[in-house]
Amino acid sequence: MKKFFNDIADALNMLAGIESALNIKDFSPNELKVFYTIISNEANSGCQCNITDVVESSGMSRSTVYKTLRKLSGEGIIALDQSPDDKREYLISFS
């Protein structure tokens, strides 16, 4: 059976190459929740949401939301721009 399992392992290695080439992004549960909150906020209000909106809608702590948004921004999924009305607030948009 060793040969059979070696053959299967070779096939799995080939599929791993395809999976790697596809470069499918994995979201953590926090990232998924923040991402979903941004989309639903923008769909409901029809305008750009800010960090406070995401904190209030998601029920997550401000620091967790901030860290998650920084990570998503670093990966180029979203962009964070300073709000023209309130310098302490950031507006979220999709890259």
Added chain:
Amino acid sequence: MKNFLTVSVTTFLFSSILWVLWAFFLLQGDDNSPWLGPLLYYPHAARVLCIVYFGYRAIPALFLAEIWGPLLLFPEAFNFYPYIPSLISVMSVPAAILTLEFFGFTLGSTQDSPLNKTNYKHVALITVISAFYNALFKNLSLSLFEVNYQEHLVDILQVCSFLIGDIAGTAVVFILLAIVLRPILRSTNQDSRIH
């Protein structure tokens, strides 16, 4: 012929599942997407995967999987004996491997192998060459035996649809397998990094 039974059962089940899925899209699918069947032929992925990884031991099971559907499952839809066309389809993959071996690209599973079966680009090359052989010689046999497959005479469009169908169907199966088996593939990668 070590593990012949295990290889045969695995090959037969895998190929049969893909054939039934393809037949479902071709025969049971709605009329708005009739291209789904002929332009995405999933069982070619089973031919390529099983012969590349299990070797020539997989040929009898692949041949059985190719003929049992048209003969037993949908005999009214496939009104011809599928023995010779199915044999040609199955043998298209060994023919592709032998062609590459003829040009010095021997199949192996190490980084040094000229044709590395763990590299998906090399497997894709085997898929394209075998699809070409299958499209050409299967249609040649259909025209020689004057079979009106799917109520169409063999023409250049049918040859092209076989070629595209085999390549696109194999690509779809490979991508779906890579997505479905992601947890296993991730753990396999981590294990290989540890060792």
